[in-house]
Amino acid sequence: MIEAVLSMSGLALAAGLGLGFAAKKFHVEGDPKVDGLTALLPATNCGNCGFPGCRPYAEALASGETVNVGLCSPGGVEAMEKIAAMLGVATVEMEVDTGPKVAFVREEECIGCTACIKVCPVDAIIGANKQSHTVVADMCTACKACIEPCPVDCIDMVPVPVTPYSWVWNKPENSAALH
Amino acid sequence: MGIVASVLKKFHGGVHPAGHKELTERCAIESMPMPKRLVIPLHQHLGAPSEPVVKVGDKVFKGDLLGKEGGFVSAAVHAPTSGTVREILEHPIAHPSGLTMPCVVIEPDGQDTWNPQLKGVDDPLSLDPVDIRDRIKGAGIVGLGGATFPSFIKMSPPRDKVVDLLLINAVECEPYLTCDARLMEERSREVVEGIRIMLHALQTKQCIIGIEANKPAAIEIMQKAVAGETNIQVVTLPVMYPQGAEKQLIEVVTGRQVPSKGLPVDIGVIVHNVATAVAIRNAIQLGQPLLKRIVTVTGRGIVRPANLEVLIGTLVDDVLAYCGGLKPDTVKVVMGGPMMGLALYQTNVPVVKGTSGILALLRNEAPESKEHVCIRCGSCVQACPIQLVPCSMAWFAKTDQIDQLPGVDLFDCIECGSCAYVCPANIPLVHYFRYGKLSWQAKERENKKRELTKQRTQSREERLAREKEEKERKKEEMKAKMAAKKSGGAAADEKTEAKPAVNKTGSTKEPAATESKSGGDDKATRAAKAALAAKAAKAAKEAKSAQGSES
Incomplete structure (x- = not known):
């Protein structure tokens, strides 16, 4: 019994000391810039920035793989400003999520080139050659694919208005109390 | 009776x-x-x-x-x-x-x-x-x-x-x-x-x-x-x-x-x-x-x-x-x-x-009351005329577990307010139910839209494939036609060919190549035309905006 305890304890001690020594001896200095940037990001690892997680985005920023400091949507403007300050670069305009949107063709400016009709992945734009086009709002998925091809830039993303039919009750105000 | x-x-x-x-x-x-x-x-x-x-x-x-x-x-x-x-x-x-x-x-x-x-x-x-x-x-x-x-x-x-x-x-x-x-x-x-x-x-x-x-x-x-x-x-x-x-x-x-x-x-x-x-x-x-x-x-x-x-x-x-x-x-x-x-x-x-x-x-008829913690007294369960469990329904709504709501029969609730009336903790139960019901409906609407999007994307892909096939088929037909015409008409008279100018000078080109080239030309001119129109429109727009800013 005693032998077993002693031998296991000895093994554990030896392994612990070995690991501790190795950690000190072979320590690799991480890029402090990356650590700093990672600390500024929300650590949700959501991937919205296009990188596999918060740390990879921080690494990409540090290494210059990307220069866009405004890719983190959960972090928002606040995180973007802090990152820009740390990297010493200018802040960028960030798209703030203001609820659902749909594409809208300003019909008086549309020249009827059908460029947007061809790219719409859900066939939500109707119209004919040299006829003004329009977006069927109920089918639009707000993918923005039609914005770029338009030669006269007459397509906007407009917010979907809230009607009594789509409106949702808010949660009771002082619902902070535990249930 | x-x-x-x-x-x-x-x-x-x-x-x-x-x-x-x-x-x-x-x-x-x-x-x-x-x-x-x-x-x-x-x-x-x-x-x-x-x-x-x-x-x-x-x-x-x-x-x-x-x-x-x-x-x-x-x-x-x-x-x-x-x-x-x-x-x-x-x-x-x-x-x-x-x-x-x-x-x-x-x-x-x-x-x-x-x-x-x-x-x-x-x-x-x-x-x-x-x-x-x-x-x-x-x-x-x-x-x-x-x-x-x-x-x-x-x-x-x-x-x-x-x-x-x-x-x-x-x-x-x-x-x-x-x-x-x-x-x-x-x-x-x-x-x-x-x-x-x-x-x-x-x-x-x-x-x-x-x-x-x-x-x-x-x-x-x-x-x-x-x-x-x-x-x-x-x-x-x-x-x-x-x-x-x-x-x-x-x-x-x-x-x-x-x-x-x-x-x-x-x-x-x-x-x-x-x-x-x-x-x-x-x-x-x-x-x-x-x-x-x-x-x-x-x-x-x-x-x-x-x-x-x-x-x-x-x-x-x-x-x-x-x-x-x-x-x-x-x-x-x-x-x-x-x-x-x-x-x-x-x-x-x-x-x-x-x-x-x-x-x-007046104030005494509609007193303001602060929500307190649920003490699990079960008064709401006793008061519910539909025999539901209001406290559970409110809990799922409050914690946004919207998917759980149909399981506690939220949609049988008639929103009579009996539960909220008896609640000693002043929990606005009906408010939670309404929030839950509409959130669930909004979610359903979203799901429906997603389904629609899927369908429309699929039908678009099918349409594109169909169109492509049609085009290929037409091309093949045209090719066959031209080939037949050529083999038949070459012996009779070379000048009867409508557009052989390229063919003659460009020697032994296949008719299909001619066809594709002329098609390409056509496409290029069309593109050029569209670009021109777009340019004109953009210029007009710029002029207009310049005018606007001047005035």
């Missing part, structure tokens, strides 16, 4: 809120004078909104159609008086969101002239039941108890269902409200006439009028009114909220329970509000569409409480002003009863078909 047997039955739970009916129960129904402006919403009922059939500037008679049904479950909307259509616009309505809805604004001409074509029937019992239903539908009648379900649907039960009982809901279990009680006291003959028409239309033999015991005057008068009738009976019910809810009333009177997600007609009962009976009588006997209703204007915040007969579309502001206005310490104006009604964001909203009351409440 005798009265004694029926009153011994009971539904689960329920509460006893203070009645406050003394404020208006002796106020006779008075007609409100014609307001300067009527704002008639096109959606005052359950179901689809109605579609406007008038335009700005139209002159309308009293009773003219303003909006026709926008679906099967929908109701027509009519002009409450003669006058001119001034506007069709988005106007604030009584909705918890405080948002707007399309409304028709009528400026009354003061003549109040009926459309001469509207005529009643002297002997309604000679009409075909289908004819009665159509007339009810044409009159835009909806349930006047507050739920505003189109009445004609309840008058046309499915063929395979037998309706053995017509139940007239005269319970009026909401505190404060007395409009139904006054209606029975003053217009009992009309109520009975309406019931006779409904019995005939439904081909039903028996009718029970359920009235709570706190309206002795109405009970006495109604009992006198039905004295000669063999198939209409008045039943006095013990006072209990929410007895006026359709399913609870059925359970109390018949002992039968409406199944979850089912309808009263599934167990052979049709329930109509007592005011609906009068509206149906007026529609059939007088040919009048639903243009007005009785509204109890009450609460301790109003200077002169009253029962008013108000035209649909009258603004709450006008009603309050007619009743002497609000007292300065009024904290809330509620449309409907205090238990299920809706606190108004603003008072410039119109009275609609479902407006049973307008309450002006």
Whole structure:
């Protein structure tokens, strides 16, 4: 019994000391810039920035793989400003999520080139050659694919208005109390 | 079934809120004078909104159609008086969101002239039941108890269902409200006439009028009114909220329970509000569409409480002003009863078909209360008339576990407010339920849209593939044609070829290559043309904007 305890304890001690020594001896200095940037990001690892997680985005920023400091949507403007300050670069305009949107063709400016009709992945734009086009709002998925091809830039993303039919009750105000 | 047997039955739970009916129960129904402006919403009922059939500037008679049904479950909307259509616009309505809805604004001409074509029937019992239903539908009648379900649907039960009982809901279990009680006291003959028409239309033999015991005057008068009738009976019910809810009333009177997600007609009962009976009588006997209703204007915040007969579309502001206005310490104006009604964001909203009351409440009638922690006392479970577990429902809604909500039968909840009334922790349970219900519906809408997107993407891909195939096929055909032409025509005459210029100089090119090249050329010119047009348009736009900035 005693032998077993002693031998296991000895093994554990030896392994612990070995690991501790190795950690000190072979320590690799991480890029402090990356650590700093990672600390500024929300650590949700959501991937919205296009990188596999918060740390990879921080690494990409540090290494210059990307220069866009405004890719983190959960972090928002606040995180973007802090990152820009740390990297010493200018802040960028960030798209703030203001609820659902749909594409809208300003019909008086549309020249009827059908460029947007061809790219719409859900066939939500109707119209004919040299006829003004329009977006069927109920089918639009707000993918923005039609914005770029338009030669006269007459397509906007407009917010979907809230009607009594789509409106949702808010949660009771002082619902902070535990249930 | 005798009265004694029926009153011994009971539904689960329920509460006893203070009645406050003394404020208006002796106020006779008075007609409100014609307001300067009527704002008639096109959606005052359950179901689809109605579609406007008038335009700005139209002159309308009293009773003219303003909006026709926008679906099967929908109701027509009519002009409450003669006058001119001034506007069709988005106007604030009584909705918890405080948002707007399309409304028709009528400026009354003061003549109040009926459309001469509207005529009643002297002997309604000679009409075909289908004819009665159509007339009810044409009159835009909806349930006047507050739920505003189109009445004609309840008058046309499915063929395979037998309706053995017509139940007239005269319970009026909401505190404060007395409009139904006054209606029975003053217009009992009309109520009975309406019931006779409904019995005939439904081909039903028996009718029970359920009235709570706190309206002795109405009970006495109604009992006198039905004295000669063999198939209409008045039943006095013990006072209990929410007895006026359709399913609870059925359970109390018949002992039968409406199944979850089912309808009263599934167990052979049709329930109509007592005011609906009068509206149906007026529609059939007088040919009048639903243009007005009785509204109890009450609460301790109003200077002169009253029962008013108000035209649909009258603004709450006008009603309050007619009743002497609000007292300065009024904290809330509620449309409907205090238990299920809706606190108004603003008072410039119109009275609609479902407006049973307008309450002006003082602080002591509508106390503010802070939500506390649930102590798991189970009072809400005991009070729930549907035998649900309100505390669980609220918990799932509060923690946004929306997917769990159907599992706790949230959608069986009638939002009567009994649970919130008894909750010692002041948890706004119904508010959570409404949040949960609408969140779930929003989620469903999103899912539906996602499904639609998937379908549309798929069908687009299929279309593109089909088009490509078609093109290939055409190309092949053309190739074959050209080849045939060439082999056949080469011997005869080389000059007959239409476009061999390239061919001749470019020596031994295949016709297909020519075809593709000429096609390519065509495409290039087309692209160039489009680019040119785009450039011109852009230039024009720039010039325009430059002009704009200059000026």
